[in-house]
Amino acid sequence: MRGPTARHDTAEVVPGRGQYTEDARRQRLEWLRGHSGAALTSLESTGLDAYNLVGNVENFIGSVEVPVGLAGPLLFAGDSVRGEVVAPLATTEGALVASASRGARVVSVSGGVSRVLSQRMTRDPVFECADLAAAHRLTGWLREQRAALEAQVRLVSRHTRPVDVDPHQIGRYLHVRFVFESADAAWQNMTTVATWQICRWLTDALAAREELRPRNMLLEGNLSGDKKSTVGSMPAGRGTRVTAECRLSRDTVASVLKTTPEAMVKNHVSTVLGAQQIGMPGHGVNAANIVAALFVARP
Template sequence: MTTAEDLATRVREGDLRIHELEDHADHDTAAAARRLVLEAETGVDLETIADYSFPAAEAEPNVENMIGAAQVPMGVVGPATVDGGAADGEYYLPLATTEGALLASVNRGLSVIGTAGGATARVTKNGMTRAPVFRVEGVAEAAETVEWVDENRDALAEAAESTTSHGELLGVEPYVVGDSVFLRFAYDTKDAMGMNMATIATAAACEVVEEETPASLVALSGNMCSDKKPAAINAIEGRGRSVTADVVISGELVEERLHTTPEAIAEANTRKNLTGSAKAGALGFNAHAANVVAAAFLATGQDEAQVVEAANTITTMDARKREDGGSDLYASVSLASLEVGTVGGGTKLPTQSEALEILGLRGGGDPAGSNADALAEVIAVGALAGELSLLGALSSRHLASAHEELGR
């Protein structure tokens, strides 16, 4: 039987390359051999990295050259009381992070939201995008290509949907820049985040475009998608799920639990999240929505690089006058591009699968897409709670003292 020591020796002698080890042993032995090579090369003890709880073979679709696992502390907040289009009831939301005080802050916000009767959340738009770029000779050929695309959506849908049993082409939006033609395909990918699904489907559609128009494909992704990069098109048109959550909190509850007033929170939001973000040239107008999204992504097996699009969030806070002379706080978050799924990718890993089970949202929903919609709505309510808590701390000037008290 081939041992990790045997494989490590062969790597050091140049007989094997480090990415070839799974061809000669099981996945766990291959990972152990890589650790031996690294320990010999660096002098670092990799005992903790080696301490993972799942068979390495289960991670094969998610990582190459595996040596172990990165353990991020995971906590839970909640219950999050959600009146959603797909989510309905109370949910405990697992969050994985290394930022002290984050979960305490989100939990405070969720407690306030729960006391106020819960938050409302809705997915308002759904479409995973892929935007190839084509070369043409000039504007005339660009116009010819765009015209053909506009008149032949059914042919493109047939080609794209032939590659998947679940994906549905929702539309194709053309953009022309000189002799470049970008086609932004949008898909309903049901409960999958759907990036791979959209890519494979779009490749099939591109073959039809090349056959029927003067356009030649240059790149299957032309960055008009736009994946894992700050982009105004995602902030405006959305990508993945566009989801909004809101809540109305009485002024008395704001004063009792957040130790400030609706007017003070609204002013802090306007001056910080709106004016300050505009002055900075930001695409997102929020306090720290990506904080909650990132922690939820790590816990539930989402593509963590897509947190950058979630930072597009816009937070609104308004003081609403009541007839009795008091005021209530209206609070909302709108996440234009939240790319989440409950099947595929990292959601299949054991830890992340358990986290989705805590939410009751592991796997495909009935109807298809409902689990991913519900996950988006719960995350949005978590982000709303985080915004409420942080703006409350800022407007009451308790932010620094809260961190000091928690020893962070």
């Protein structure tokens, strides 16, 4: 007799795993309907070809439609981009596009913005060493390998350029922040490939060096702050670091934003105090949803 704490001998699996065909998609959809009891009519058809999604999504069952609106135009006066630019925002949040467009209008009327300061993306492998002394020795050795590290990156990428190697020893664990520039390439995937190549080379180079060879290695030790908000990302930056300046006239603030400069400054001070009290990294009032809408709308 099976007791209340006994486990199932087998676990259900999603059908057609690893198969990128329309038949496999429909099998999974029918399985989900039976599993959930929901009709899932919105997933019945899709404009996406399952075969073209290899490497992008697993267990593909369909796609969802998100409305896209145009925000802007926003006048740019930068080094690479000049002129008016519109931004597609994928969202169902009412007034988000209108709010972004209103801000773009007041800035454009006032002369435009923008200058890119730097492009940075990081990956942080962590090496577990035998003891504190071994971690310290590995730190010194890594500092002497800059040319070799750059050569390894060139083997896997024509676009990625290492700009810094930043070791952080925490006990017998050595975290190494590899900082890259990758031009217009897909940054995080590219930096992961480059860092993995470095780690493979390092493993081979230290195979016979008992005094330096790590006991264990993990490709990402969390010091890069990947996909998370961190205090360190504020001063160090992650992605594209931009500075923007625009002088708004009182008349423009009144006519477009329906307020006064004094009221805006007063409210800004209040929100900064609130952000400081709760320990918020940064104090932007309403940026995350616009950034998310931009990413969803990317073709």
